[in-house]
Amino acid sequence: MRPNARLVSHLALASGVAATYKFDMGSSDSIKSVASSIADDMMSFYHGHEAGQTPGLLPKPYYWWEAGALMGALVDYWYYTGDTKWNSLATEGLLFQVGPNNDYMPPNQTVTEGNDDQGFWGMAVMSAAEYKYPNPPEDKPQWLALAQAVFNTQAPRWDTQDCGGGLRWQIFTWNNGYDYKNSITQACFFNIAARLARYTGNASYAEWADKTWNWMTDTQLMRSDSYFIYDGIHIMNCSAQTPYQWSYNVGAFLLGAAAMYNYTVGTPAHETWRERVDGLLNGSSLFFEGPNKDIMFEVPCEGVNMCNLDQQSFKAYLGRWMASSIKFAPWISGRVKPLLKASAEAAVSTCTGGSNGKMCGLKWTEPGKWDGTTGVGQQMAVMQMALSGLIDESPDPVTHAQGVSVGNPSAGGQDVGKTDPFAIIYGDEPVTVAGKAGAAILTTLVLLGLIAGCGFVLVEEGADKSWWEWIKGLRVKEQTDSIPGAEAEKNVGPAVETCENVSLGDRASTRERSTPSDMDSYWSVNSNGKSSPASSKKGDGSAVVLRKMAMQQNREKTVRWEGTKRDV
Numbered sequence: 001m002r003p004n005a006r007l008v009s010h011l012a013l014a015s016g017v018a019a020t021y022k023f024d025m026g027s028s029d030s031i032k033s034v035a036s037s038i039a040d041d042m043m044s045f046y047h048g049h050e051a052g053q054t055p056g057l058l059p060k061p062y063y064w065w066e067a068g069a070l071m072g073a074l075v076d077y078w079y080y081t082g083d084t085k086w087n088s089l090a091t092e093g094l095l096f097q098v099g100p101n102n103d104y105m106p107p108n109q110t111v112t113e114g115n116d117d118q119g120f121w122g123m124a125v126m127s128a129a130e131y132k133y134p135n136p137p138e139d140k141p142q143w144l145a146l147a148q149a150v151f152n153t154q155a156p157r158w159d160t161q162d163c164g165g166g167l168r169w170q171i172f173t174w175n176n177g178y179d180y181k182n183s184i185t186q187a188c189f190f191n192i193a194a195r196l197a198r199y200t201g202n203a204s205y206a207e208w209a210d211k212t213w214n215w216m217t218d219t220q221l222m223r224s225d226s227y228f229i230y231d232g233i234h235i236m237n238c239s240a241q242t243p244y245q246w247s248y249n250v251g252a253f254l255l256g257a258a259a260m261y262n263y264t265v266g267t268p269a270h271e272t273w274r275e276r277v278d279g280l281l282n283g284s285s286l287f288f289e290g291p292n293k294d295i296m297f298e299v300p301c302e303g304v305n306m307c308n309l310d311q312q313s314f315k316a317y318l319g320r321w322m323a324s325s326i327k328f329a330p331w332i333s334g335r336v337k338p339l340l341k342a343s344a345e346a347a348v349s350t351c352t353g354g355s356n357g358k359m360c361g362l363k364w365t366e367p368g369k370w371d372g373t374t375g376v377g378q379q380m381a382v383m384q385m386a387l388s389g390l391i392d393e394s395p396d397p398v399t400h401a402q403g404v405s406v407g408n409p410s411a412g413g414q415d416v417g418k419t420d421p422f423a424i425i426y427g428d429e430p431v432t433v434a435g436k437a438g439a440a441i442l443t444t445l446v447l448l449g450l451i452a453g454c455g456f457v458l459v460e461e462g463a464d465k466s467w468w469e470w471i472k473g474l475r476v477k478e479q480t481d482s483i484p485g486a487e488a489e490k491n492v493g494p495a496v497e498t499c500e501n502v503s504l505g506d507r508a509s510t511r512e513r514s515t516p517s518d519m520d521s522y523w524s525v526n527s528n529g530k531s532s533p534a535s536s537k538k539g540d541g542s543a544v545v546l547r548k549m550a551m552q553q554n555r556e557k558t559v560r561w562e563g564t565k566r567d568v
Helices: 003-014 028-043 064-081 087-096 115-130 143-157 183-200 203-218 247-263 269-287 311-328 330-349 376-393 433-458 467-481 516-523
Strands: 180-182 232-234
Touching: 028 064, 028 376, 064 087, 064 115, 064 311, 064 376, 087 115, 115 143, 115 183, 143 183, 143 203, 180 183, 183 203, 183 247, 203 247, 247 269, 247 311, 269 311, 269 330, 311 330, 311 376, 330 376
Parallel strands: none
Antiparallel strands: 180 232
């Protein structure tokens, strides 16, 4: 955020500025007007439609998955309001990112793409099919077929070798987190499978939804008694759950369970899924605070001001999917709507910040107070909460009988990435030995160039040493450092970013280091009730591992999160 915006907003708070919006959750016109304005400010962060930019991408530091979530929010905006002002942009973004195989595996993202990332795009197009969002041109992939392609590429990645099943967080072996099976990855897959089962009537999708649910409970990532959903497990110890919880996990499972309830009408499983929907709603109470416990709150990070860029959007998905679940499981309306109403009113009341005086904040438990933050996540979350007030007057999601989107049960259909990364670019064409050899040579040259570049920046300019002398000097230094009692040089001269801080599998953040008191508050959250946010073990990653490594003190520089990239 620009400094002048922060200054203006703090002055506004100090003077007790009045609420920007006169918001009435009982008035359709009020909801649509406020949601339209919030959406406009949300889209001020997006430039993919501008000359020289890439459709479907948010600017750095936002990640690809959140752009998919944003496209899904625009589909929702059209569904609730009927306003088409963002349709051409959303359609362009959803189609531009499909990749050469029409399965949301674009080559420019696959270096760091995870199964959860792909899943968010799949859920967006699933909504487009269910809501009868305007179809793409006939020569383009269709919404239902795209959702099926995401499912068909992920199902073969189901891994029974470690922990008896589940999808790995990462698709590619070279990414940090490939050894981690997290709940949001399973939640996205379950969500898509359940909704495809309902939409198409194909029992194979339902079998996969059942399998995913059973694996979650077997590993106790989802507790059968409390319906708490923990973050994930490392394959080295399948019984040790990372014990913190995020709101979007319960939201994604809730919508999928509601879809399965809707799908299983007339079968013994119908009541089972009803019980599971009720259980997930019971578990979701963890994420509501305030005097009446009805204002949405991101438990692991919000209270200690440590929600990173990804986590700032998580409440958008819980709100989105709670509202959508009402359509599949109408009896929950009496429980869900009061929570959405209270959260929406509190959320909209925070939209008094930024240079325009109407940007929304992350914290809603202090109604009328802007917390000083702005971003895509904040705007998206508040917009989704506001739109939920229109759920009763919005049409029911359709199935294939009423739908207009063309499917393709064979779309995708191969395990792209896990065993054949070249397939992302070449599709079904086999890669020749010569092609692989050429790729190996090019990779070697790139790595040699990287090593040489690192050496260049590490050698002092004008140093009176040859390269070989400098390398031998490093060896001598290493031996000296290993001698007991020898002191290594510390903090001499300006900080240097070393090659070890750069990893293709890592994602970075520029968040400033938290104070010790902040961290003490952060770790003290009760893991058996109010979720404990992040394990202290290196590599325990999901929505994000909030500890950082190699941050040079008092320097604003980009460093990697310890252990992993952002985890959705």
